[in-house]
Amino acid sequence: MKAWLWHHLDTFFTTLARFARTPVATLFNVGVIGIALALPAGLYVALSNLQGYAQAFASDPQISVFLALDAGRAEVEGIEARLRQHPGVREARYVSRDQALKELRASTGLADVVDSLAQNPLPDAFVVQPREAAPQALEKLRDEVSRWPQVAHVQLDAAWARRLEAGLKLARLAAGLLATLFAFALVAVTFNTIRLQILTRREEIEVAKLIGATDPFIRRPFLYFGALQGVAGGLAAWAIIWGSLLLLNGGLADLSQLYATRIELRHLSAEDSASLLVFSAWLGWFGAWLSVNQHLAQIDPR
Amino acid sequence: MVSLAPSPTPRMISFSQVYKRYPGGLEALRNITLTIEAGEMVFITGHSGAGKSTLLKLAAAIERPSSGSVIVNGQNVGALSARAVPFLRRNLGLIFQDQKLLFDRTAFDNVMLPLHINGFERREAARRVRAALDKVGLLAKEKAYPVTLSGGEQQRLAIARAVVHRPAILLADEPTGNLDAAHAADIVELFKSFNQVGVTVVVATHDESLAARLKPRVIALKAGTLAS
Numbered sequence: 001m002k003a004w005l006w007h008h009l010d011t012f013f014t015t016l017a018r019f020a021r022t023p024v025a026t027l028f029n030v031g032v033i034g035i036a037l038a039l040p041a042g043l044y045v046a047l048s049n050l051q052g053y054a055q056a057f058a059s060d061p062q063i064s065v066f067l068a069l070d071a072g073r074a075e076v077e078g079i080e081a082r083l084r085q086h087p088g089v090r091e092a093r094y095v096s097r098d099q100a101l102k103e104l105r106a107s108t109g110l111a112d113v114v115d116s117l118a119q120n121p122l123p124d125a126f127v128v129q130p131r132e133a134a135p136q137a138l139e140k141l142r143d144e145v146s147r148w149p150q151v152a153h154v155q156l157d158a159a160w161a162r163r164l165e166a167g168l169k170l171a172r173l174a175a176g177l178l179a180t181l182f183a184f185a186l187v188a189v190t191f192n193t194i195r196l197q198i199l200t201r202r203e204e205i206e207v208a209k210l211i212g213a214t215d216p217f218i219r220r221p222f223l224y225f226g227a228l229q230g231v232a233g234g235l236a237a238w239a240i241i242w243g244s245l246l247l248l249n250g251g252l253a254d255l256s257q258l259y260a261t262r263i264e265l266r267h268l269s270a271e272d273s274a275s276l277l278v279f280s281a282w283l284g285w286f287g288a289w290l291s292v293n294q295h296l297a298q299i300d301p302r
Numbered sequence: 303m304v305s306l307a308p309s310p311t312p313r314m315i316s317f318s319q320v321y322k323r324y325p326g327g328l329e330a331l332r333n334i335t336l337t338i339e340a341g342e343m344v345f346i347t348g349h350s351g352a353g354k355s356t357l358l359k360l361a362a363a364i365e366r367p368s369s370g371s372v373i374v375n376g377q378n379v380g381a382l383s384a385r386a387v388p389f390l391r392r393n394l395g396l397i398f399q400d401q402k403l404l405f406d407r408t409a410f411d412n413v414m415l416p417l418h419i420n421g422f423e424r425r426e427a428a429r430r431v432r433a434a435l436d437k438v439g440l441l442a443k444e445k446a447y448p449v450t451l452s453g454g455e456q457q458r459l460a461i462a463r464a465v466v467h468r469p470a471i472l473l474a475d476e477p478t479g480n481l482d483a484a485h486a487a488d489i490v491e492l493f494k495s496f497n498q499v500g501v502t503v504v505v506a507t508h509d510e511s512l513a514a515r516l517k518p519r520v521i522a523l524k525a526g527t528l529a530s
Contacts, residue, residue, distance in 0.1 A: 002423070003422070204404055208415065209388075211415060212388045213388060
């Protein structure tokens with residue numbers, strides 16, 4: 001047991017030494033793997049950030065109720081009363097057409113255009129906060145209110161968030177596809193690296209077989225090499241994402257100051273980072289395993 | 303000194319009606335039946351192409367017999383699974399004419415290889431490597447790379463590697479093929495000393511004068527058959 005442990009430790013350090021002996025080749029291999037992993041993982045980070053914002057908006061849905069242009073004061077008050085009494089409505093805020101025009105004039109810089117209008121084109125409106133945020137409840141409320149007299153149009157403001165969600169779903173699919181392709185690339189890179197190693201160490205393998213080395217013994221250093229190269233590539237990918245987010249957040253800080261909001265991209269969570277490393281290690285190991293199985297059988301001492 | 307005492311179980315090599323045909327029709331061995339007892343020292347002689355190397359390769363499970371049975375150390379080589387072959391070889395010490403040393407590592411590390419494969423603990427392994435190097439007179443050159451060694455030294459290094467894990471059987475194929483008479487005599491003396499502590503030694507050689515000195519049992523091969 002102790003000898004077995006010692007042997008594994010020994011293989012681990014011998015493999016590290018082998019990396020150190022060819023620093024340039026190692027650097028390039030790790031770089032290629034790192035970039036291949038950083039692309040899908042980076043996309044994943046971008047998506048989870050976007051999703052965070054989408055959820056923040058979607059959790060606070062609003063329904064805008066626009067009245068007909070010819071609705072009179074009494075009718076407006078009637079609708080306001082109905083809305084306030086409706087069990088699905090938490091809060092209803094009245095926005096008069098004059099107030100809406102004022103806000104439009106102030107907020108959009110279209111003062112000249114607004115001033116040139118002969119009459120106010122905006123209707124009276126209510127901004128309704130529903131009690132329930134579930135899509136079905138929202139749609140039911142929208143359909144109900146839109147059938148009321150003098151209601152011209154009901155706008156469900158959560159609709160865009162749901163469209164965004166659908167878009168994100170598609171993007172996640174694309175990320176998955178990308179991850180699959182790059183995972184294949186990682187396996188291929190490791191496969192080839194190990195193939196070359198086996199070729200250069202052919203003599204050593206032959207002698208080891210003649211002396212009584214078992215196949216697992218011969219395989220082990222190559223599998224270690226593949227897995228460690230995978231881990232190093234995973235770390236490189238993590239560093240690439242980390243560096244990119246640092247740069248992007250620097251840029252975003254300026255942008256968010258201009259918009260007077262606070263936008264900051266979040267890094268990979270601890271669990272996601274761990275799964276990135278485990279996944280890359282496994283891929284490296286798998287590539288090495290495929291390569292060793294393919295090429296070791298061809299070395300049979302005579 | 304290396305102690306090479308084998309375990310008390312009787313070990314031997316026995317061939318029974320063994321034929322070996324290579325793909326392409328070459329018949330290297332024909333109807334070979336022989337037995338080598340535990341602790342024996344046997345020379346297999348014959349011209350090149352007589353089948354000496356094939357006989358040793360069959361004993362080391364490097365080749366399988368086309369028919370007949372080869373029993374080594376109680377195991378049937380012909381029926382041995384690929385998984386079991388390494389464990390058979392761990393009871394053997396193999397010495398090749400071309401030595402098969404690894405030129406990218408020191409003499410010490412070359413001899414370390416079998417112990418590494420057998421899973422020896424590092425300190426015990428180092429002690430044994432030095433003992434084996436001392437036995438063949440190369441202790442002073444443990445840090446030397448094989449290229450810097452002479453032909454005789456390289457062959458002695460190969461012998462140190464073959465005996466360091468204390469095998470029960472030593473199989474040597476033309477161990478003196480590239481050496482002058484004086485160095486060849488050194489090697490033969492080494493084999494004799496291993497045999498004296500109980501190791502079964504089988505040496506294949508075309509050099510009949512080698513056998514003349516030690517008077518061991520000689521198995522002569524001629525065109526793939528037993529000549530004697």
